[in-house]
Amino acid sequence: MTVMQTTAGTLARNATSTDICSAPPRRHPRPDGQDRYTISEVVAFTGLTAHTLRWYERIGLMSHIDRSHTGQRRYSNRDLDWLDFVGKLRMTGMPVADMVRYAELVREGESTYPDRRQLLESTRRDVLARIAELQDTLAVLDRKISFYGDAGRARETEST
Amino acid sequence: MTVMQTTAGTLARNATSTDICSAPPRRHPRPDGQDRYTISEVVAFTGLTAHTLRWYERIGLMSHIDRSHTGQRRYSNRDLDWLDFVGKLRMTGMPVADMVRYAELVREGESTYPDRRQLLESTRRDVLARIAELQDTLAVLDRKISFYGDAGRARETEST
DNA sequence: TATGACCTTGGAGTGCACTCCAAGCAAGCG
């Protein structure tokens, strides 16, 4: 355990260091203690839809969200951090099923550290490969763009 | 704009410069003249399935493929180049519908150069953005991996 | 207390990009 990340003057010491581990330097909408966001607030913060948030919970991508006395969801800063991380994983192209697998590992506790690490390292390799592919693609695009070259000068002054 | 990237001594002069424009330095399986590949050969070269190849043709992502006297498809080196490029576009996350749009522009001839250029430039911007996102994700992964750190050392010696 | 915005659920529907199927034609081989 023992988080310890000395990332300069981050006022982020917010991670309770239980499970989410090294928290990103994210500024939460409200400080810990008042972090009981409704689903629509989370929609506003994350850009996900309420449908998607409920669906994430149903499939086990999020552990059970805290509820108000009448059964409405109340998300915490921790949940926001998790959603943030899930967003990153999603960007890597990782299938949701694999993210659920990771979430399960997290729920199982510290004993799954090696598995989690392996999963992340394999993801890391995928990301590196994808970046390489994209850079390759970029080269192709540049070649074609320069071929079409000044032919495109005529119209469209708002090209940026 | 004016891209201008002087990428060393590109020996690429093979493009007939009709439509596909600046062809990538791809070595074709057979030289021009003997390039009448069956669908299963193209499957072997590209990794796509025969289903997908036929489907690409049906939706207009490929212009009509040459046929043998009995009606079987015979792909040319040019078709292979196009599939190569389509593969690149696909990697950028461009929806198939947009690729079809590009294919239509190509079919319409030189008059669409400006539109094609614009489309590619917008794609280029998307690619750059995606690379940036991925690099961001990489940083997050690295942070987490180093958190899980040596906890994962125990088993699995084949980590690479 | 009533109006309207917000929240709940299970289950069904959507859009994308394939992916497969059945029925049938064609070529090569013993």
Next chain:
DNA sequence: CGCTTGCTTGGAGTGCACTCCAAGGTCATA
């Protein structure tokens, strides 16, 4: 000639990741 393998077609099916719906309960404001 029959057999196998490969190719053809239109249309239907699949899997993923949402996305929406209907029917109803909750909450803040007038």
